[in-house]
Amino acid sequence: MINIIHTKSEMQAEVARWRDAGLSVALVPTMGSLHEGHLSLVQQAALQADRVVVSIYVNPSQFAENEDFDKYPRTLDDDVKKLEKTGQCHAVYAPSSMYDDQHSTMVVPAGAADGLESLTRPHFFTGVATIVLKLFQHVPAHIALFGEKDFQQLSVVRQMTQNLDLQIEIIGAATVRDTHGLAVSSRNHYLSADQLSIAPQLYQQLCIIAQRITQGDAQERVIADAQHALLNAGFDEVDYLEICDAVTLKPAQNNRQGPIRILAAVRLGKTRLIDNIALDQSDTLA
Ligand code: PAF
Secondary structure, X not given: OOEEEOOHHHHHHXXXXXXXXXXXXXXXXXXXXXXXXXXXXXHHHHHHOOEEEEEEOOOXXXXXXXXXXXXXOOXXXXXXXXXXXXXXXXXXXXXXXXXXXXXXXXXXXXXXXXXXXXXXXXXXXXXXXXXXXXXXXXXXXXXEEEEXXXXXXXXXXHHHHHHOOOOOEEEEEOOOXXXXXXXXXXXXXXXXXXXXXXXXXXXXXXXXXHHHHHHOOOHHHHHHHHHHHHHXXXXXXXXXXXXXXXXXXXXXXXXXXXXXXXXXXXXXXXXXXXXXXXXXXXXXXX
16 A cells, blocks of 8 residues: 655655665656656656655646646546556655745746746746755655656756755656657647647657758758648647757757757647657667
8 A cells, every 4th residue: 555645744754764774765746647657757766766755746836827727637546546556656745735825935947947838838947946846855855757758847857956956866757658659648638539639740740850850951941841740730839849959958059969859839729738859869868
């Protein structure tokens, strides 16, 4: 049976007991509604640590007023069942709230947080960085795992960990895709059958971009063609489609050096999908 912990003091005490016994601890931060992507993080966490904690908390500070905070699926009982089936999760941390009424301090990241997601969701990384820092205090683990699907989030968390000298190692894990290539995401549940047939074309276009850039085609032409192809395929809007330095997330130059990441956010009806791939699939930042 997985231990379900609701309070900071109990969570910290449990981790302290494990650490005192010489056990290593991994944290997998989530907002619940667990899918294959989360379960693969748990699996990788279990390979790298003796104890695995999955946190489940829908963080209000990373949602803007017009976003889906109220609608976001809350499925704790199902999530715990899925985690129990893995046999690899030792505790679920499910606090009822992470902010008291007097909460007034936020972490405001720049650098990797600039551009891309922040163009349309300027509040987002402040909310993410603040909650992740708090989670690291509540679950003082040795390592924390984040999916590469949210590549900018992973970069922001790495940057914060380094900049603020946090005593935790950040591990990035490859995106899990369905058989059509669509990156697995909690928000895929919002897609209709028609939209589900369009959605995998986002990944296909990212692969075409990577192939053409590798062949030496000019970035501007390749991006313009891919944008056109996405709109033709039925996506309603392309929020961004960019070729970036994989570490700084600044736009990559045509005479690029070092690892490159291609990142995109698109809208399909009311649903916003994000995805990204490495230009060279052998580039992993884990
Ligand atoms: O990726 C998520 O599920 C969330 O942004 C995170 C990292 C759990 C913070 O709320």
